[in-house]
Amino acid sequence: MTLQNVFDFHMPKVVRTGAGSFLTLAEEVEKFHPEKVGVISDRGLEKAGLVDRLVDSIDQIPDSIVTFTDTQGEPTFKLVGDVVEKMKKEACDLIIGIGGGSALDVAKATAALMDKENITPYLNGKLTIESRTVPSILLPTTSGTGSEVTMNAIFGDEEEQLKRGIVSASLLPDVSIVDPELTISCPPRVTASSGVDAFTHAIESYVAVKANPLTKIYAEKAMKLFGPNIHRAVHNGDKDLKAREGMILVSLFGGISLANAGVGAVHALAYPLGGKYKIEHGVANALLLPYVLEVTGKTCATEMVQIAKFLQLGDYDENTHKALGEVVGYLYELLDQLDLPSSLSELGVEEDSLNLLADQASKVERLLSNTPYNLSKDNIAKIYRNAYHGLPQMRREEVTEC
Ligand SMILES: NC(=O)c1ccc[n+]([C@@H]2O[C@H](COP(=O)([O-])OP(=O)(O)OC[C@H]3O[C@@H](n4cnc5c(N)ncnc54)[C@H](O)[C@@H]3O)[C@@H](O)[C@H]2O)c1
Structure with a gap:
């Protein structure tokens, strides 16, 4: 039976807002008891010093931290595949995304796809992602996409010269930290x-x-x-x-x-x-x-x-x-x-x-x-x-x- 005027409403488990909320990241990370944290961002954020700042703020907590920043923005499906492979190989047990929609979308997809043997059917929409592999925390640095609270991740398909989205409630993070101070350096x-x-x-x-x-x-x-x-x-x-x-x-x-x-x-x-x-x-x-x-x-x-x-x-x-x-x-x-x-x-x-x-x-x-x-x-x-x-x-x- 289809009921009209009946709606679901999805949100991450925690959305923390406010200037200075970044300073609470370490306590959120600690709650997951991670051994190896994967940090996903991009070159612009690295240049702005935000990746180092994040790593410094949590480096006492896990045994080690792996970073991925080798991208400029507007990610492709191929890039997602590469990042998933890297984080899988490193056996990261918590993913943190910091950046605009580009970095956050890659982080969301990575956290959800690391346990899938073949990720292609999930990326081309033949299969829906039903669960996330590891917890994720997202920190936006642009005021734009709202990716930190959406169920979408958008990537470029180089062969078809198109952009396409993957959609799943499993892409929602455990925690979003929405701190305007992180956007101050945004050009x-x-x-x-x-x-x-x-x-x-x-x-x-x-x-x-x-x-x-x-x-x-x-x-x-x-x-x-x-x-x-x-x-x-x-x-x-x-x-x-x-x-x-x-x-x-x-x-x-x-x-x-x-x-x-x-x-x-x-x-x-x-x-x-x-x-x-x-x-x-x-x-x-x-x-x-x-x-x-x-x-x-x-x-x-x-x-x-x-x-x-x-x-x-x-x-x-x-x-x-x-x-x-x-x-x-x-x-x-x-x-x-x-x-x-x-x-x-x-x-x-x-x-x-x-x-x-x-x-x-x-x-x-x-x-x-x-x-x-x-x-x-x-x-x-x-x-x-x-x-x-x-x-x-x-x-x-x-x-x-x-
Ligand atoms: N998941 C969603 O719901 C959703 C919604 C809309 C768009 N998107 C996707 O998001 C992407 C666009 O994201 P965007 O507009 O946030 O831009 P972006 O993430 O591509 O960032 C643009 C540039 O700004 C730089 N930058 C970002 N924040 C900065 C900061 N604080 N200081 C210095 N440099 C900074 C980045 O390094 C990058 O070079 C697209 O791929 C789009 O398809 C996703």
């Missing part, structure tokens, strides 16, 4: 793109087919915190800890909502851009958001009125047809204000590849079916064309009806 461009990515999670999950009353609470709070904090975090992020605190909550709340309600078409259209052109996830989402929303938002006028309020764009209760245009305009202008690209042509995407991209995006059924608008392949191709040229339709013409 402005990553702060901008991952920040708009977090907003994308909030807005897409708020209007998602699978949205429910609990996820809406988190998505709403994320959207309300976004406006007052994003500019300060991007333009003054090395000094403004309050803005970093605000943004890491946007990311956390957006992630909780995304984990339980899913996201939609923006992500479906971003995957082929990541696969074929290696455009970073946050940059692709930030750019596509106004272009996708101006089409899909037409079916959710009531939500758009609410979202305009969350963003403090005004009260459109009496003029519901205007709210969508205001939200799209705000998001489009944000690209310029945050020094993010505003057209696909700027990012080196070739015009003659737009149909192929539309073909690939139209196959991301998991996300398209969660979008409150039935997007055809032609709709998708049109969205890519608008995004290729820049300036959404709504900024070119006054929209009079939804």
